[in-house]
Amino acid sequence: ETGVTQTPRHLVMGMTNKKSLKCEQHLGHNAMYWYKQSAKKPLELMFVYSLEERVENNSVPSRFSPECPNSSHLFLHLHTLQPEDSALYLCASSQFDSVSGANVLTFGAGSRLTVL
Amino acid sequence: AQSVTQLGSHVSVSEGALVLLRCNYSSSVPPYLFWYVQYPNQGLQLLLKYTSAATLVKGINGFEAEFKKSETSFHLTKPSAHMSDAAEYFCAVTFEAGTALIFGKGTTLSVSS
Numbered sequence: 001e002t003g004v005t006q007t008p009r010h011l012v013m014g015m016t017n018k019k020s021l022k023c024e025q026h027l028g029h030n031a032m033y034w035y036k037q038s039a040k041k042p043l044e045l046m047f048v049y050s051l052e053e054r055v056e057n058n059s060v061p062s063r064f065s066p067e068c069p070n071s072s073h074l075f076l077h078l079h080t081l082q083p084e085d086s087a088l089y090l091c092a093s094s095q096f097d098s099v100s101g102a103n104v105l106t107f108g109a110g111s112r113l114t115v116l
Numbered sequence: 117a118q119s120v121t122q123l124g125s126h127v128s129v130s131e132g133a134l135v136l137l138r139c140n141y142s143s144s145v146p147p148y149l150f151w152y153v154q155y156p157n158q159g160l161q162l163l164l165k166y167t168s169a170a171t172l173v174k175g176i177n178g179f180e181a182e183f184k185k186s187e188t189s190f191h192l193t194k195p196s197a198h199m200s201d202a203a204e205y206f207c208a209v210t211f212e213a214g215t216a217l218i219f220g221k222g223t224t225l226s227v228s229s
Contacts, residue, residue, distance in 0.1 A: 004159070033216060043206070043219040056216060090159055103210060104150075105217060107159035 003027065004108035006091050012114045015081060021111045023074040023091030030095055032074040033105065034066060037088040049074060081115045088112050118143045120209045122220035130228050135179075135194040137223050139207030142188065149190040150208040150217065151181055160206060166190060177201070202227045 004025045013019050025032065034046040048056035049068040063085075065077040074091055092105040123138040141147050148167050152160040164175025171183045181192045192205060204224050208217040 006159075040221075042221045045216050045218075048216050092160075103148075103215065103217070104162060104165060105160075107152075107161070109157070109159045 004091055004093055004106050006089075006108035006111050008111060009109065010112045010114075012116065013078065013081065014116050015083075017078075017081075019078045021076040021078070021089055021091075021113075023076075023108055025072055025074075025091075025093040025106070027093055027106060028095070029093035029106070030071055031093060031103070032068060032071075033092040033094070034074065034076050035090040035092065037090055037110070043090070047076075078113070081113075083115050086113055086115045118147075118209070118211050118218070120207050120218055120220045122205075122207050122223050124223055125221065126224045126226070128226040128228065129197045131199055132196050135192070135197045135201065135225065137192040137205050137207075137225065139181075139190045139192065139220060140188055141190065141207075141209050143209070143211050145211050148210045149181075149183060151175065151179070151190075151192050152206045152208060152219075153177075154204045154206065154222075156203075163192070163205075197225075197227045199227050199229065201225060 007022045031050045033048050036044040045058050046060045047066040052068050063079050067075040088110045090110045091108040094103045094105045096103055119142045121140045150165045151163040153163050154160045163179050164173045166173050166183045174180045179194045181190050183190050204222045206222045207220040210217050
């Protein structure tokens, strides 16, 4: 399997549930990201991991907890979410290109989360 | 503050017509610029990127974009639209090598026959 794979593709949960989103990349990249995509809003960067170390946390509520056990896997643990957290959660990975200086992201298909 | 703005949340064209999707950035340093496309129920796919090598950048599916420093723009174009081009398009920018991207709000492209 190639690219960035996200599971589950769809998730419905109550506000008291605990669930996790999983992301796996098969590209040999050294950085992984979680983005939130809500209707009518720009993509929001949530977390960045580089070489398995969290390097960015954009003021995300503590009910979202990321985990990066190795360079190929990224999790987003969800606990006591709110209905406004319903969105498409996109995982991405990248490899820094020292020649161009660019970080080109490869995205997964996303996990559609609905919080009831 | 550094930012990216996409003008027009929705663009409609006829099949075979020119596609023009607008993107402007605000920055005091040279940017790295990207266009991504998102088809329904899918993630974002890279169309093309500008990294200072050439101002006119060609991407996949016949799209291209031109970096104009004087206008702080990076508009996406395609000479002839196809029905399969209907999707949401995102302009993205990073202002420091190796940092995470900042995305615009997106432009939905509709193509009619």
